[in-house]
Amino acid sequence: MASLKEVRNRIVSVSSTQQITKAMKMVAAAKLRRAQDNIMRMRPYAQRLNNILENLSGVQSEEGTNAYAQKRDVQRVLIIAVTSDRGLCGAFNSNVQKAVNQLIAERYAQQAAAGNVSIMAIGKKGHEYFAKRGYTMAGDFTTVFGNLSFDTVRVAAELAMEGFRTGAYDQVDLVYNEFKNVATQIIRTEQFLPIQENQEEQNASQAESDYIFEPSKQEILEQLIPKSLKIQVYKAVLESNASEHGARMTAMDKATDNAGELLKQLKLTYNRTRQAAITTEILEIVGGAEALAAGK
Structure with missing residues (x-):
């Protein structure tokens, strides 16, 4: 049985940990409100932008195919994995890492064996994880969440878009946590490039919409498609940011509850140990007194 001092030290340690987890939960809750507001404002804008593109009869035009819609044999792959900069958020980061590993194993095993799978990790945890496993890292975006804005995320999106346009990558996929x-939090794996066409939605939107294009449809697409792609990455990062704070808030809430349960057990153990020690002392005193009395 542990000594009273050991149990007392554990009680102090667990109490300190409980105070930390409770404070982290409150901080995560405050950050979550702002992050949730940001993603709720972004979703309608991103959806509306996608609807506009759908109403433009896809990426095909009389002048040719848009550079971001070219389908090629998939030899070189880039996976954009959105994680966090810090831990203590449950399975938030490990779920993204597992999803990326599963995606590579199921779809890009041949490319991975040839060393043609690159990872663009947005977030420090993802960058460290995939770099240790020998993947080619595209860019360094470990400080994005320290100053989260469209301009910081745009750099990552432009790097991926430029790589696809120049042929450095034949396909780009996006893996992130969607905030529910x-x-x-729901893991999403989406094809980022080449742009996918939904023929049914195109036909329906064409039947419902009649546009006059000024300037030409091709010029509009050349401006809207890159913007839409950047917004898509930015939305994924905002989703992940809100999901991170939600996951951390939940994890810290559970940790606080677990610390409370552990404190109850430790205090019960402490009281039992103290009672046993007092009983032992009383028995020793009584035994000593009886021995003295017998000696007389």
């Missing part, structure tokens, strides 16, 4: 609520 505080307790639920």
Whole structure:
């Protein structure tokens, strides 16, 4: 049985940990409100932009195919993995890492064996994880969440777009956590490039919409498509940011509750140990007194 001093030290240690987790939960809750507001404002804009592109009869035009819609044999792959800069957020980062590993194993095993799978990790945890495993890292975006804005994320999106346009990558995929609520984050794996066409939606939108293009459709597409792609990455990062704070808030709430349960057990153990020690002392005193009395 542990001594009273050991149990007392554990109680102090767990109490300090509980105070830390409670404070981290409150900080995460405050950050979550701002992050949730940001993603809720971004979603309608991103959806509206996608609807406009769908109403433009896809990426095909009389002048040719847009550079970001060219389909090629997939030899070189880039995966954009959005994680966080810090831990203590449950399985938030490990879920992205598992999803990327599963994507490579199921779809890009041949390219990975040839060393043609590159990772663009937005977030320090993802960058460290994939760099240690020998993947080619595209850029360094470990400080994005320290100053999260469209301009910081745009650099990552432009690097991926330029790599696809120049032929450095034949396909670009995006893996991130989508924010649903505080307790639920959904892993999303999406094809970023080449742009996918939804023929059914195109036909429906063409039947419902009649546009006059000024300037030409091709010029509009050449400006809207890059902007839409950058918005897509920015939205994924905002989703991940809100998901991170939700996951950390949930993890710290559970850690605080677990610390409380552990404190109850430790205090019960402490009281039992103290009672046993007092009983032992009483028995020793009584035994000593009886021995003295017998000696007389």
